Structures are given as structure tokens and as C-alpha cells.
Amino acid sequence: MSDRYQEFANSALGKLVIKNLGLPMPLELERFDPNKPLINGAVLLGAAPGSTLGGPISDVLNTVHADTYAGNHAALQQAAAKVGLNLRPYNSGDKESRFKVMIFDASGIQNSEQLVELFNFYSPVARQLLPNGRVIVIGRTPELCSNPKMATAQRALEGFVKSVGKEFKKASTAQLIYVAEGAEANLESTLRFFASAKSAYVSGQVVRVSAGATQKIDWNAPLAGKTALVTGASRGIGEAIARTLARDGAQVICLDVPAQEADLQRVAGEIGGLVLPLDITASDAGQKIAEFANAESQSKGLDVVVHNAGITRDKTLANMKDQQWNLVMNINLSSEERINDTLLAEGALNANARIVCVSSISGIAGNLGQTNYATSKAGVIGMVHSVAPTLANGVTINAVAPGFIETQMTAAIPLGIREAGRRMNSMSQGGQPVDVAEAIAWFASPASGGLNGNVVRVCGQSLLGA
Ligand SMILES: NC(=O)c1ccc[n+]([C@@H]2O[C@H](COP(=O)([O-])OP(=O)(O)OC[C@H]3O[C@@H](n4cnc5c(N)ncnc54)[C@H](O)[C@@H]3O)[C@@H](O)[C@H]2O)c1
Numbered sequence: 001m002s003d004r005y006q007e008f009a010n011s012a013l014g015k016l017v018i019k020n021l022g023l024p025m026p027l028e029l030e031r032f033d034p035n036k037p038l039i040n041g042a043v044l045l046g047a048a049p050g051s052t053l054g055g056p057i058s059d060v061l062n063t064v065h066a067d068t069y070a071g072n073h074a075a076l077q078q079a080a081a082k083v084g085l086n087l088r089p090y091n092s093g094d095k096e097s098r099f100k101v102m103i104f105d106a107s108g109i110q111n112s113e114q115l116v117e118l119f120n121f122y123s124p125v126a127r128q129l130l131p132n133g134r135v136i137v138i139g140r141t142p143e144l145c146s147n148p149k150m151a152t153a154q155r156a157l158e159g160f161v162k163s164v165g166k167e168f169k170k171a172s173t174a175q176l177i178y179v180a181e182g183a184e185a186n187l188e189s190t191l192r193f194f195a196s197a198k199s200a201y202v203s204g205q206v207v208r209v210s211a212g213a214t215q216k217i218d219w220n221a222p223l224a225g226k227t228a229l230v231t232g233a234s235r236g237i238g239e240a241i242a243r244t245l246a247r248d249g250a251q252v253i254c255l256d257v258p259a260q261e262a263d264l265q266r267v268a269g270e271i272g273g274l275v276l277p278l279d280i281t282a283s284d285a286g287q288k289i290a291e292f293a294n295a296e297s298q299s300k301g302l303d304v305v306v307h308n309a310g311i312t313r314d315k316t317l318a319n320m321k322d323q324q325w326n327l328v329m330n331i332n333l334s335s336e337e338r339i340n341d342t343l344l345a346e347g348a349l350n351a352n353a354r355i356v357c358v359s360s361i362s363g364i365a366g367n368l369g370q371t372n373y374a375t376s377k378a379g380v381i382g383m384v385h386s387v388a389p390t391l392a393n394g395v396t397i398n399a400v401a402p403g404f405i406e407t408q409m410t411a412a413i414p415l416g417i418r419e420a421g422r423r424m425n426s427m428s429q430g431g432q433p434v435d436v437a438e439a440i441a442w443f444a445s446p447a448s449g450g451l452n453g454n455v456v457r458v459c460g461q462s463l464l465g466a
Pocket residue numbers: 231232233234235236237238255256257260278279280281308309310311331358359360361401402403404405406407408409410
């Protein structure tokens with residue numbers, strides 16, 4: 001769907017009008033292009049004294065051939081040299097250099113006084129981040145810190161990152177990654193995602209990396225040989241998810257209601273996928289999916305399950321019919337629970353399978369006219385949190401919570417509310433279906449075994465529920 005305001009804002013006349021009136025300026029977001037380097041510009045790396053993640057961070061930067069700079073920091077130099085990363089010197093007085101990514105290892109911060117290290121690193125270079133830049137702070141999971149002072153200081157990082165996300169503008173993003181002790185090897189998939197254009201519409205997010213089993217992969221085809229089921233795949237976000245997972249090498253089973261079969265055939269045909277016309281609310285839906293995957297898929301089971309199908313039936317509570325409540329709850333939540341239960345019970349999920357759910361910021365913030373929808377989507381978050389610790393065999397469950405994404409669903413929103421939804425975020429624009437799809441592909445990766453029970457918003461740092 002076209003965003004006329006954004007088109008106008010990027011014209012010569014629009015730029016002038018917007019500057020003079022102080023209106024939001026939605027810069028065009030850079031999105032992933034396989035023909036460009038994953039990190040498309042220089043990286044500035046820093047660390048608080050006593051930090052321990054310099055090695056794993058340098059390792060990732062080395063693998064992606066990042067042009068990396070650091071100030072005079074002996075421990076970082078040593079950690080980088082050990083993994084073969086050529087850390088180029090950055091002189092702190094240099095105001096000319098520009099950086100695409102600024103990464104700070106905050107794992108050494110032990111107490112609130114030491115939080116000044118964040119300020120010392122970022123304040124002098126705050127004007128030197130390029131448009132579409134990335135600020136990434138990496139710390140230690142507060143709940144796992146044995147010392148309360150350290151837990152307090154690590155938790156404080158969240159406020160810093162969320163403020164930077166709102167302050168730096170120019171389509172830049174800011175994220176916080178907490179790495180549990182012993183989970184250092186699992187940092188790679190998350191650092192790659194947040195440092196790249198794949199996370200264009202994700203900002204102000206906090207991710208916890210834990211010590212799950214992570215497999216070595218070909219980063220150009222992370223899902224090669226894998227089979228992924230995507231529900232609601234005939235259009236909108238589901239179609240983008242199917243295309244993105246196929247791009248990453250997966251064979252995709254495209255599922256949607258039988259009435260959507262023609263569109264489903266089109267999408268599946270274009271990506272070499274399989275077609276499964278099925279209503280997920282059918283009592284035997286889980287069984288049918290398990291049988292289909294077993295009989296038709298290349299991996300004789302499922303490696304990725306994406307619960308994307310969802311509907312809205314907006315009405316204020318006083319005007320809502322029980323049918324509107326029941327339908328939304330059944331499609332958006334109960335059917336997902338039933339399908340998961342059956343797939344797990346039937347052994348239809350292969351080892352290290354990934355379940356990825358689509359929630360909504362409405363499930364976090366609540367929304368007028370959406371008691372049914374918000375309840376179902378908050379339930380999806382509850383499901384992710386409660387099911388994650390029960391999974392075995394390397395299986396994980398995570399969710400994305402989209403904000404305003406340009407699809408048929410949001411095109412149906414009345415103009416005034418639609419404009420507010422589009423602009424009330426750090427990017428001053430709606431996201432594209434591919435932005436949600438990229439986040440799902442990151443969770444779906446075999447290299448994301450350290451992500452379990454996470455909920456990440458794809459909302460351009462929307463003000464709703466933040
Ligand atoms: N568009 C947004 O801004 C936005 C924001 C937050 C969350 N979401 C969520 O993202 C997901 C996709 O949304 P979208 O905007 O692409 O919506 P959409 O309406 O364009 O697509 C949803 C798809 O789900 C399918 N579906 C519905 N009921 C089904 C059933 N019983 N069985 C099988 N398939 C069924 C539909 O046929 C449709 O193809 C939904 O879960 C939605 O709640 C969307």
C-alpha cells in the first residue's frame with residue numbers, strides 16, 4: 001500500500017515544508033539486499049572495563065568481514081587479535097568518521113556507577129552514526145546475575161537503548177542483547193540480524209540469548225534441506241514469510257483456508273512450495289498437518305512452524321457478538337495451542353524445530369475495539385513464555401509482535417487512526433510485510449538455538465505499549 005505522506009516528505013518541496021513545520025520525516029528504510037555486504041559500512045566497537053564478550057563479538061565481525069574500529073582498548077585489541085579480526089584504530093578526537101554500526105560490550109558493568117561507561121562511549125560519537133545506523137548494546141541477563149548491584153546495572157541498559165532508539169532518528173535502530181554465561185557461542189544469529197538491514201523496522205528491543213543447541217549453517221542458505229509450515233500464506237505478512245523462508249532455502253508448506261486456494265497456488269508456485277488448503281480451526285487440523293508433512297515434505301516432518309494466520313473482528317465490548325469473540329479467540333490462539341499439542345504428541349516436529357508465533361503490539365498495549373484480538377494476541381505471548389521451558393530435543397518457541405504493517409488488514413482501518421498508527425513510532429512510517437518476515441527467519445534459523453521464549457516487536461519502536 002502506498003504511503004503518500006512519505007512520498008511527499010521525500011520530494012524537494014516536501015522536505016522544505018516538513019522542516020519548517022517540524023513534521024515527522026519518514027526516511028526510506030534500507031532493506032536487506034543479498035548483493036550488498038551484510039554490514040554496509042564501518043563498525044565502531046567499545047567495551048566497559050572487565051567485559052568478557054569481546055571475543056565472541058569480534059568473531060562475528062570477522063566472519064562478516066566488517067570494517068571494524070576501536071579506540072585505545074588493550075583487552076579488546078587482544079580479544080580481536082585472538083580471532084583474527086583486524087581492529088583498526090579510532091582516535092577519539094576524530095569527528096569526521098562515520099559509522100554504520102556502534103557496538104558496546106557492557107558485560108563488565110558491575111554496578112550503577114559504572115553505567116557512565118555507556119555515556120563515555122556513545123556521547124562523543126552520537127552525531128557520527130550514519131542514516132539507517134545500528135546501535136547495539138550487549139550485556140549479561142539481569143535475572144541470571146548473582147549480584148543484585150550487577151543485576152540492577154544490567155537492567156538499566158534497557159532505558160538507555162530505548163531512549164537512543166527514540167533520539168538518534170534518521171531510520172537508525174537501537175537494541176539490547178543479553179547473553180547468559182555459557183551462551184556466548186549463540187550470539188551470532190542475533191548480532192547478524194540486529195547489525196544488518198534485515199532489522200530495518202525493529203528498534204528498542206531486548207533479546208535474551210541462552211545456551212541452547214545451535215547448529216553450524218551456511219549463512220547464505222540457513223534453511224537448506226529444512227521444511228517450514230506457514231499458516232495464512234496466501235497474502236500479506238504470511239506471503240512475505242513464505243517467500244523469505246524460501247529465499248533462505250526452505251521447502252515451504254503454504255497453508256490457508258480453502259477459499260484462498262488460488263492465491264495459495266500462486267505463492268507456492270512462485271517459490272517451489274507445497275500447498276495445503278486447510279482451516280486451522282478444524283478439530284483435526286494438527287493431525288492433517290502432521291500427515292501432510294510426513295508424506296509430502298523433503299524432511300519427513302517439520303523443522304519450522306510459523307503460526308501467522310490471524311483475523312480481527314473489531315467492536316467495542318458492549319457491541320461485540322459472542323461469535324466475534326469466539327472466532328478471533330479460536331483462530332488466533334486456541335487453534336495454535338491445539339496444533340502445537342498435536343505436532344508435539346505425534347512427533348511431527350524434527351529435532352531443533354522452531355515454532356514462531358505472530359502476536360501483535362495490540363496484545364501488549366491493548367486497543368479500543370479490540371478486547372477479543374488483544375486477548376488472543378496477549379495469549380500468544382503467554383503461550384510462548386509458558387511453553388518455552390517445557391520443550392525438549394532442541395525445539396524452541398518465540399514470537400514477533402508486529403506494529404503497523406502495510407497490508408490489507410491495516411488498509412481497512414479508518415483514515416485518521418491509520419495515519420496515527422503509521423506515524424507514532426521512531427521511523428514515522430508503517431513497516432512492510434518483509435520486516436516481519438525477516439524477524440521470523442531469524443528466529444527460524446538453525447543458528448538461533450539460543451533464542452527460546454523471546455517476544456520481539458517489529459513496530460519501528462511504536463509508542464503504543466512501549
Ligand atoms: N497487518 C498488521 O499491521 C498486523 C499487525 C500486528 C499483527 N498482525 C498479525 O499478522 C498476521 C498476518 O496478518 P496480515 O495483515 O497479513 O493479515 P491478512 O488478513 O492479510 O492475512 C491473514 C491470512 O490468514 C488466513 N486465515 C484466516 N483464518 C484462517 C483459518 N481459520 N485457517 C487458515 N488460514 C486462515 C487468511 O485467509 C489470510 O490469508 C495475523 O496474525 C495478524 O493478526 C498484523
